[in-house]
Amino acid sequence: MGTLPLPERLRKCVELVLRFWGHRVSVEWSEDPFELLVETILSQNTSSENAERAVESLRRLCGGVLTPERILEHSTEEVAESIRIAGMQWRRAVVLRRLCSVLLTQGLDLRRLSDLPTPELRRRLLELPGVGEKTADILLLFHYRRPVMPVDTHITRIVSRWVGRRLRYSEVQDLLHRVLPPDPELYARTHLALIQFGREVCRARSPQCSQCPLSIYGLCPSRCGGGVAGHGGGAPERS
Numbered sequence: 001m002g003t004l005p006l007p008e009r010l011r012k013c014v015e016l017v018l019r020f021w022g023h024r025v026s027v028e029w030s031e032d033p034f035e036l037l038v039e040t041i042l043s044q045n046t047s048s049e050n051a052e053r054a055v056e057s058l059r060r061l062c063g064g065v066l067t068p069e070r071i072l073e074h075s076t077e078e079v080a081e082s083i084r085i086a087g088m089q090w091r092r093a094v095v096l097r098r099l100c101s102v103l104l105t106q107g108l109d110l111r112r113l114s115d116l117p118t119p120e121l122r123r124r125l126l127e128l129p130g131v132g133e134k135t136a137d138i139l140l141l142f143h144y145r146r147p148v149m150p151v152d153t154h155i156t157r158i159v160s161r162w163v164g165r166r167l168r169y170s171e172v173q174d175l176l177h178r179v180l181p182p183d184p185e186l187y188a189r190t191h192l193a194l195i196q197f198g199r200e201v202c203r204a205r206s207p208q209c210s211q212c213p214l215s216i217y218g219l220c221p222s223r224c225g226g227g228v229a230g231h232g233g234g235a236p237e238r239s
Contacts, residue, residue, distance in 0.1 A: 006163070009219055011179040013162050014190060016213050017197045025192035027185065033110035033143045034103070035066045037128075040135045041095060046086045054086035068100035095130035102129055110139075118146045133169055141191065147182035149173050150191055154198030161202065161222035162214075 004012070030036040038058070043051035055066075061082040062070035071079060080093035102108070113121055121144065125136040137150035149155075151172045159172045167175075180186060201208045209215045215223035 004219075007175075007179050010159070010162060010175060012217075013214050013219050014176070014179060014194075016217065016219070017193050018190060020213055021193040021196045021200075022189050025189060025196055027188040027192065028142075029145065029188075030139075030143045032066075033113075033139055034068065036139055036143050037099070037110070037131070037135065038066055038071075038096065040138045041099075041130050042083060042086050042092060044135075045088070050085045050087070054083040057082045057085065068103045071096060071100045072104070098129040099131075110143075114144055118144075118148065121146070122148070137173075141184060141187055145184040147177075147180075147184050147187050149176045149180070149187055151176075152195065153204075154195045154202075155191070157204060158194055158198050158202045161207075162220055164221040 039051065039055050042054045042058070046054075058071075058079065059066055061074060061078065074082075076090070076093045076097055079096060080089040083089050083092055086092060103110075113124060116124065118140065122136050122140060125131050125139055126133070134150050134152060137148045140146040140148040141150055151169050155176075156167065156169065156172050159175060160167045163175070176190070180190060201212050209220075209223045212220070212223065214220045
């Protein structure tokens, strides 16, 4: 482990995660950027199951179609009640209605942004209410198919452990961009595989280092509870 330069070691770590977990995930591209945006906002700081139930409940409230117009037909109280399962429902409802209002006031159709260069597109997305780095990058990758890696708490924790110190969002993203070729399909599969690996093995508490192929190959300096492995790892997630 110590003889490998950091980029090469990280590249091998990603390759092993893809080898063991990549075949277990399925990449699904989003055709509707607004719907993906709503889904991502509702997924923040809650379980995937609760987020899915909240999205379906909101969709039923809106007559089966999620659009800014349909959401704004309902009061903050109605929207909040429909997404209660996700938690923080009042705050989320306020954010969603503000987002819809901005999109309609500006006449902004997210589909029409697809011709913008990636840095400009990311800047435009970050200007929207409720959109932070991870949310913007989810849209960039899974709708606009740009080679941008979204970084969640699992990925921050995992890469921080591989490096041996806590990293910020931009640091994790930059490292992964350096070791992966700019292929959206590969980025999407890597993103999903890392999350699965984080849920099953490289967990925030009680990481399963004895079951980890990276530990077996001596690629992780935090294995067996050393370094940052015994902690949550990484900075708090920014949506």
